Amino acid sequence: MSKIFVDACFGKETPYTPVWMMRQAGRYLPEYMEVRRRAGNFLNLCHAPDMAAEVTIQPVDLVGVDAAILFSDILVVPNEMGMKLDFLAGEGPVFEKPIVNEEDLNALAGGDEAASKLSYVYETIKILRAQLDARDDEKALIGFTGAPWTLATYMIEGQGTKTYNICKKMMYSNPALLHKILKKVTEVVKLYMEKQIESGIDVVQIFDSWAAAIEPSKYDEFSWSYMVEIAEYLKEKYPHIPVIMFPKGIPAFLDKVYGNFDVFGVDWSTPMALAKEKLGDRYVLQGNMEPCRLYSKEETTASVEELQAIMGGKRHIFNLGHGILPDVPVEHARHFVAECQRVSKNA
Ligand code: CP3
Numbered sequence: 001m002s003k004i005f006v007d008a009c010f011g012k013e014t015p016y017t018p019v020w021m022m023r024q025a026g027r028y029l030p031e032y033m034e035v036r037r038r039a040g041n042f043l044n045l046c047h048a049p050d051m052a053a054e055v056t057i058q059p060v061d062l063v064g065v066d067a068a069i070l071f072s073d074i075l076v077v078p079n080e081m082g083m084k085l086d087f088l089a090g091e092g093p094v095f096e097k098p099i100v101n102e103e104d105l106n107a108l109a110g111g112d113e114a115a116s117k118l119s120y121v122y123e124t125i126k127i128l129r130a131q132l133d134a135r136d137d138e139k140a141l142i143g144f145t146g147a148p149w150t151l152a153t154y155m156i157e158g159q160g161t162k163t164y165n166i167c168k169k170m171m172y173s174n175p176a177l178l179h180k181i182l183k184k185v186t187e188v189v190k191l192y193m194e195k196q197i198e199s200g201i202d203v204v205q206i207f208d209s210w211a212a213a214i215e216p217s218k219y220d221e222f223s224w225s226y227m228v229e230i231a232e233y234l235k236e237k238y239p240h241i242p243v244i245m246f247p248k249g250i251p252a253f254l255d256k257v258y259g260n261f262d263v264f265g266v267d268w269s270t271p272m273a274l275a276k277e278k279l280g281d282r283y284v285l286q287g288n289m290e291p292c293r294l295y296s297k298e299e300t301t302a303s304v305e306e307l308q309a310i311m312g313g314k315r316h317i318f319n320l321g322h323g324i325l326p327d328v329p330v331e332h333a334r335h336f337v338a339e340c341q342r343v344s345k346n347a
Contacts, residue, residue: 005067005140006202009242009262011284011315017308017344018066019337020142022246022291023323024059025071028330031058042087046072049123056128060139062330064337067140067203068128070196072121074146074207077188078155080117081108091159098158098166102177110184115191122199129200143201145193145230147208147247148185149223155181164213171214171222178222186226190233197238204234205244205265209322212249219253228259235260244286248322254278268321272310280315288321289336294328300336308343318344 005018026032035055039045045052056071075093079085084096099105128141156167170178193204206227214222231243246265257279266275266287275285293299318340
């Protein structure tokens with residue numbers, strides 16, 4: 001059964017342009033908050049396949065998106081490599097003991113040892129595969145990973161950062177160690193995504209949320225080349241599984257984008273027309289409404305119509321240009337999805 005979302009990722013013509021939202025399963029949905037309460041906390045929820053599957057499906061049923069994205073977090077990977085992780089209320093993720101030197105890195109599990117420990121993710125995917133196959137609405141299931149660079153920022157800083165000074169100090173004063181970290185993470189992620197595919201996902205997305213922290217002339221060396229290595233490893237083995245790359249905030253790198261993958265995720269700071277001009281022939285483009293437009297239905301409609309005018313319903317997937325925020329009214333998210341489907345229907 002061919003799914004409209006998968007067809008769109010490969011640039012095939014579809015009856016309308018499919019839509020989903022980054023971070024679509026989460027706190028803006030009261031139904032999510034209820035399941036999280038039952039789970040006790042966010043990490044417990046990631047570790048409980050039945051509940052993780054339940055919140056994965058919620059935005060499909062409640063908001064009408066064309067694809068479900070696996071409910072998990074990018075940071076379960078370093079967590080299962082052996083780094084103790086907490087999500088502190090109001091502060092976000094914190095690793096107890098960040099990587100400072102090579103001994104710290106060597107103490108972490110790598111390769112298949114780490115990838116195998118993520119069994120609860122594969123279990124969640126298997127439940128979702130069965131649930132989605134039992135429906136007749138052809139919704140796709142997106143699996144994901146963080147890019148090695150974005151994961152490394154948390155592994156080195158220990159938490160979110162505004163300045164990235166600790167990992168950038170490593171980038172400029174001990175690049176060999178940073179490359180060793182990136183390499184080890186890349187090897188785990190390749191196997192992790194392979195196991196996600198074997199468990200039943202339809203599409204892969206690689207999130208490089210902190211791409212913009214790297215100066216453009218260093219971006220390929222410290223991030224993009226590792227993302228491409230992962231994408232090419234997967235495309236070689238699983239050519240029927242589309243790969244979406246989402247490097248956030250790197251318009252200066254658009255001219256240098258290369259690699260074997262299918263969809264380029266355009267963040268909200270990059271003009272869609274520019275992305276189309278630079279990349280539209282080679283990659284399907286995903287995005288890119290400013291997520292804060294969701295606070296106004298009128299601004300949402302205006303953005304959707306503008307994106308439709310630029311892309312013309314061709315080689316495009318509607319999405320936000322980054323994640324939906326927790327205080328967006330559900331009704332507005334529903335409006336966004338309905339507008340994308342409306343404007344593209346008879347394109
Ligand atoms: O709906 C979906 O998109 C699927 C689930 C998903 C989550 N995190 C759930 C989550 C996905 C795809 C992610 C990816 C993720 N996690 C990224 C990359 C995407 C992006 O937004 O750039 C990053 C950088 C993280 C790391 C992370 N996880 C941070 C910084 C935080 C705290 C900040 C925040 O948004 O609260 C998290 C927590 C997190 N991950 C939540 C959710 C629903 C909130 C936890 C809660 O319920 O309290």
